[in-house]
Amino acid sequence: xxxxxxxxxxxxxxRKLLEKLERLTVRWRKSFAGLVGGHxxxxxxxPGQEFLDHRHFHQGDDxxxxxxxxxxxxxxxxxxxxxxxxxxxxRMLLDTSGSMIxxxxxxxxxAQRLAxxxxxxxxxxxxxxxxxxxxxxLHDSFLCxxxxxxxxxxxxxxxxxxxxxxxxxxxVTRQFVANYPQRGLLIVISDFLDEGDCLKALQYxxxxxxxxxxxxxxxxxxxxPPWDGELDLEDAETGxxxxxxxxxxxxxxxxxxxxxxxxxIERVAMRxxxxxxxxxxxxSLEEAIFGPIIQTxxxx
Amino acid sequence: xxxxxxxxxxxxxIFSGISALMVTLYLLDRSRRKQVVAxxxxxxxxxxNTELRQRxxxxxxxxxxxxxxxxxxxxxxxxxxxxxSLERNAHDHVLILDTSAWTxxxxxxxxxxxxxxxxxxxxxxxxxxxxxVLLVRADGLATPxxxxxxxxxxxxxxxxxxxxxxxxxxxxxxxxFAKRAQHQGRQSGEIVYAGPGRLASDExxxxxxxxxxxxxxxxxxxxxxxxxxxxxxxxxxxxGEWEVFLSTRNYGTVEKVAQxxxxxxxxxxxxxxxxxxxxxxxxxxFPLRTKAAGLIEARLINNDAFADDNRAVLEVPEQKAMxxxxxxxxxxxxxxxxxxxxxxxxxxxxxAAYDPSPDADVVILDRFVPQQPPKLPSVWIEPPxxxxxxxxxxxxxxxxxxxxxxxHELGQGLRTKDVDLANSEIFTPADGDVVxxxxxxxxxxxxxPSSKLIVLGFSPTRSAMKYELAxxxxxxxxxxxxxxxxxxxxxxxxGTVGPVETEIGKHVDPSAVxxxxxxxxxxPYTINDGRLRFFAGLPGTVRVQTGDRExxxxxxxxxxxxxxxxxxxxxxxxxxxxxxxxxxxxxxxPWLAFLGAAGLFADWILFGxxxxxxxxxxxxxxxxxRVLQKRAS
Numbered sequence: 010x011x012x013x014x015x016x017x018x019x020x021x022x023x024r025k026l027l028e029k030l031e032r033l034t035v036r037w038r039k040s041f042a043g044l045v046g047g048h049x050x051x052x053x054x055x056p057g058q059e060f061l062d063h064r065h066f067h068q069g070d071d072x073x074x075x076x077x078x079x080x081x082x083x084x085x086x087x088x089x090x091x092x093x094x095x096x097x098x099x100r101m102l103l104d105t106s107g108s109m110i111x112x113x114x115x116x117x118x119x120a121q122r123l124a125x126x127x128x129x130x131x132x133x134x135x136x137x138x139x140x141x142x143x144x145x146x147l148h149d150s151f152l153c154x155x156x157x158x159x160x161x162x163x164x165x166x167x168x169x170x171x172x173x174x175x176x177x178x179x180x181v182t183r184q185f186v187a188n189y190p191q192r193g194l195l196i197v198i199s200d201f202l203d204e205g206d207c208l209k210a211l212q213y214x215x216x217x218x219x220x221x222x223x224x225x226x227x228x229x230x231x232x233x234p235p236w237d238g239e240l241d242l243e244d245a246e247t248g249x250x251x252x253x254x255x256x257x258x259x260x261x262x263x264x265x266x267x268x269x270x271x272x273x274i275e276r277v278a279m280r281x282x283x284x285x286x287x288x289x290x291x292x293s294l295e296e297a298i299f300g301p302i303i304q305t306x307x308x309x
Numbered sequence: 310x311x312x313x314x315x316x317x318x319x320x321x322x323i324f325s326g327i328s329a330l331m332v333t334l335y336l337l338d339r340s341r342r343k344q345v346v347a348x349x350x351x352x353x354x355x356x357x358n359t360e361l362r363q364r365x366x367x368x369x370x371x372x373x374x375x376x377x378x379x380x381x382x383x384x385x386x387x388x389x390x391x392x393x394s395l396e397r398n399a400h401d402h403v404l405i406l407d408t409s410a411w412t413x414x415x416x417x418x419x420x421x422x423x424x425x426x427x428x429x430x431x432x433x434x435x436x437x438x439x440x441x442v443l444l445v446r447a448d449g450l451a452t453p454x455x456x457x458x459x460x461x462x463x464x465x466x467x468x469x470x471x472x473x474x475x476x477x478x479x480x481x482x483x484x485x486f487a488k489r490a491q492h493q494g495r496q497s498g499e500i501v502y503a504g505p506g507r508l509a510s511d512e513x514x515x516x517x518x519x520x521x522x523x524x525x526x527x528x529x530x531x532x533x534x535x536x537x538x539x540x541x542x543x544x545x546x547x548x549g550e551w552e553v554f555l556s557t558r559n560y561g562t563v564e565k566v567a568q569x570x571x572x573x574x575x576x577x578x579x580x581x582x583x584x585x586x587x588x589x590x591x592x593x594x595f596p597l598r599t600k601a602a603g604l605i606e607a608r609l610i611n612n613d614a615f616a617d618d619n620r621a622v623l624e625v626p627e628q629k630a631m632x633x634x635x636x637x638x639x640x641x642x643x644x645x646x647x648x649x650x651x652x653x654x655x656x657x658x659x660x661a662a663y664d665p666s667p668d669a670d671v672v673i674l675d676r677f678v679p680q681q682p683p684k685l686p687s688v689w690i691e692p693p694x695x696x697x698x699x700x701x702x703x704x705x706x707x708x709x710x711x712x713x714x715x716x717h718e719l720g721q722g723l724r725t726k727d728v729d730l731a732n733s734e735i736f737t738p739a740d741g742d743v744v745x746x747x748x749x750x751x752x753x754x755x756x757x758p759s760s761k762l763i764v765l766g767f768s769p770t771r772s773a774m775k776y777e778l779a780x781x782x783x784x785x786x787x788x789x790x791x792x793x794x795x796x797x798x799x800x801x802x803x804g805t806v807g808p809v810e811t812e813i814g815k816h817v818d819p820s821a822v823x824x825x826x827x828x829x830x831x832x833p834y835t836i837n838d839g840r841l842r843f844f845a846g847l848p849g850t851v852r853v854q855t856g857d858r859e860x861x862x863x864x865x866x867x868x869x870x871x872x873x874x875x876x877x878x879x880x881x882x883x884x885x886x887x888x889x890x891x892x893x894x895x896x897x898x899p900w901l902a903f904l905g906a907a908g909l910f911a912d913w914i915l916f917g918x919x920x921x922x923x924x925x926x927x928x929x930x931x932x933x934x935r936v937l938q939k940r941a942s
Binding site: 108109111112116200202204228230231234236238239240241242243244245246249251252253255259260262263265266267270 | 341344345346347350351352355
């Protein structure tokens with residue numbers, strides 16, 4: 010996956026939406042180790058400004074952290090511990106498989122815009138954002154941080170992505186864990202329509218220590234196909250074919266099956282202290298961010 | 310049961326075609342649809358439920374049945390099916406209603422047309438309701454007023470709307486039209502003529518009559534006198550002298566005395582008492598002296614049944630004279646030549662009083678070349694060689710006139726030869742110049758069409774030519790070539806509406822012939838053996854232009870038939886009594902059309918796309934999504 014920079018392409022987000030996004034912040038629940046400099050408090054002690062606790066002094070501890078007032082009164086050495094505010098990278102796994110461009114509504118464009126919005130929110134708060142496209146494997150990533158002025162290259166990177174190929178969550182997970190040992194917030198933007206076991210891969214990521222934020226996108230025809238009668242179907246990723254007759258009762262079964270699958274993904278996220286949101290592309294991006302996404306408290 | 314618009318075979322054939330098309334479209338609409346989807350994961354769950362139905366080709370048989378039934382109902386409505394026991398031998402009749410000019414004549418109860426309408430309505434009402442009637446209005450032309458109509462009310466309305474026209478009856482043409490119309494329908498009924506039977510000529514009823522002819526006799530007035538023609542021609546005595554000639558006719562059977570009065574522009578110009586012999590025409594001529602335009606109105610004062618032909622009007626055009634100014638120091642030389650033509654007025658001025666743009670049509674420059682050439686068409690007589698408008702090759706002391714260009718209109722009719730011309734200028738023609746006359750040394754008269762300029766190398770009134778007949782003819786040709794519209798020959802004729810025939814001569818170029826109505830539209834015409842024929846169906850003015858001649862027909866008089874039709878004794882007459890054997894017929898097509906439309910609407914509601922869209926919308930949103938959407942709102 011290459012990342013061309015089309016300078017003349019239409020911007021993914023307009024100015025009005027960007028202005029609204031500036032008051033938001035990306036939040037996570039878990040405590041992650043990392044360099045000082047972030048705005049999320051960690052339960053790990055370390056260099057910081059806020060006092061956390063005392064403990065007995067051991068040989069080799071930094072004498073600068075000894076509570077000398079307590080020593081003068083009690084003649085025992087106590088060491089002051091401080092709460093660390095680590096800089097934790099935010100990683101976004103963006104699905105670029107072929108299933109993202111089927112149907113009348115463009116799921117991939119929606120995913121691009123959503124990723125751009127989250128990237129902008131992080132950049133405004135001086136977070137470090139890593140955009141990692143994937144399909145059957147990880148593609149070239151894009152790392153940005155240091156302020157909103159780094160948003161334009163990120164947007165160009167997102168605009169240059171081209172969806173193709175089949176998705177393989179297990180392979181991608183293995184590669185991701187190997188490439189990124191540091192734990193952190195992991196936002197997955199995908200339709201999760203993988204022929205393999207997507208749930209197992211997500212569980213593996215969570216077990217590794219990442220905090221999952223799963224954003225499932227679907228077009229209306231993905232959940233309630235509008236067609237009737239004899240259908241000759243072809244899978245957009247694998248090319249597999251299926252012939253069947255479709256009617257109202259079959260549509261209900263289809264929707265039920267889809268909902269069960271989405272519930273299973275949601276259960277994986279909730280079970281691992283992560284978050285899940287399912288968004289139909291018929292919902293506008295602004296409504297999606299300030300509605301379902303903000304309610305998951307991943308942005309506040 | 311009866312089909313009005315379609316036969317049973319046509320109905321079956323059309324329905325078969327539509328059915329085949331509908332079944333094809335139905336199967337195409339329900340054919341397997343190719344669709345690329347994001348995943349097949351969820352489709353496999355839906356597949357098990359519909360597995361048994363995969364082999365069924367027609368998914369919604371009731372939809373197809375409903376569509377076919379609706380189309381059948383609509384087709385039956387178009388075929389205009391009627392319910393009732395129609396008699397098998399229903400007939401097609403043709404009613405010829407005489408609308409010739411004579412039907413406007415007065416009777417004791419109104420006009421002949423009123424009596425005709427009553428008779429025709431009585432005949433229509435006597436017909437069985439299953440019979441169809443075609444109404445033909447007959448005058449100079451036979452014009453169908455309805456189709457072969459089964460709704461007798463429509464025929465009755467068309468009869469009531471009929472009005473007298475301006476032309477005379479051509480019965481042969483009307484009956485021939487009726488016979489052809491009957492051959493196209495089902496069983497032939499009667500051809501019925503309703504009218505007074507006054508024909509344009511004896512030849513208008515010369516063909517054999519059909520055996521199914523019926524005549525509804527109208528009592529007609531016989532006594533009538535009227536103006537047949539009015540004309541205007543130039544009198545030979547001088548300019549502005551006219552002769553108004555009038556042709557009057559007594560159409561009746563007894564001698565009549567009538568007063569004929571003629572006015573021009575409201576002023577009386579003549580009054581005669583005429584004794585008109587029965588069935589004969591009489592010509593009367595009135596002199597008229599005028600150069601102004603105006604209307605000539607002739608009135609035949611008598612009290613007869615038909616008033617429309619007692620008045621005739623003719624428009625007289627303005628008589629414009631050509632204005633000629635001759636710049637000459639010897640006017641007495643030119644005066645005899647120009648004074649000989651009554652259509653021009655000549656002024657003679659000295660060369661010192663030259664004006665380059667005088668108020669005239671033509672300028673003559675006699676042995677004089679001005680500083681500034683005239684801006685009008687001009688005739689130059691023997692101009693000085695140094696400043697001549699045409700290059701002078703030489704001046705011949707003695708030249709002999711040898712040839713006239715008779716092919717050009719400037720040289721038409723000029724035959725004089727071997728005339729000795731002293732000191733004549735010999736010209737060198739430029740491109741486009743026309744040589745009118747040549748001497749043994751070269752051209753002596755030239756014309757330049759681009760600037761309407763004519764140059765004479767000698768003076769005809771001073772040379773030996775002044776004794777020749779060619780001299781006034783040459784001047785007449787020169788002036789007519791310069792302004793041909795002022796010399797156009799006019800003929801004014803007033804007459805009756807109908808066919809018009811006029812002699813135009815065998816040598817007239819057909820491309821130069823134009824026949825134009827008063828609103829500027831071309832009137833169709835034929836030319837055969839030097840005779841031009843056209844037909845005027847409405848009163849008005851028609852102009853026939855043939856080169857330098859214009860004939861104006863003021864066709865304001867109605868064409869009154871001159872011959873009475875003697876109906877043979879074998880022809881049936883009066884209102885017949887038809888045997889009514891059928892029950893009242895009911896039209897079913899409105900109900901069928903309503904049912905067909907309702908069926909198609911029901912199919913759209915039950916099985917159409919609206920229904921499919923409704924089914925898609927019926928699937929509920931995801932439970933979690935509903936909660937989120939609720940919170941978002």
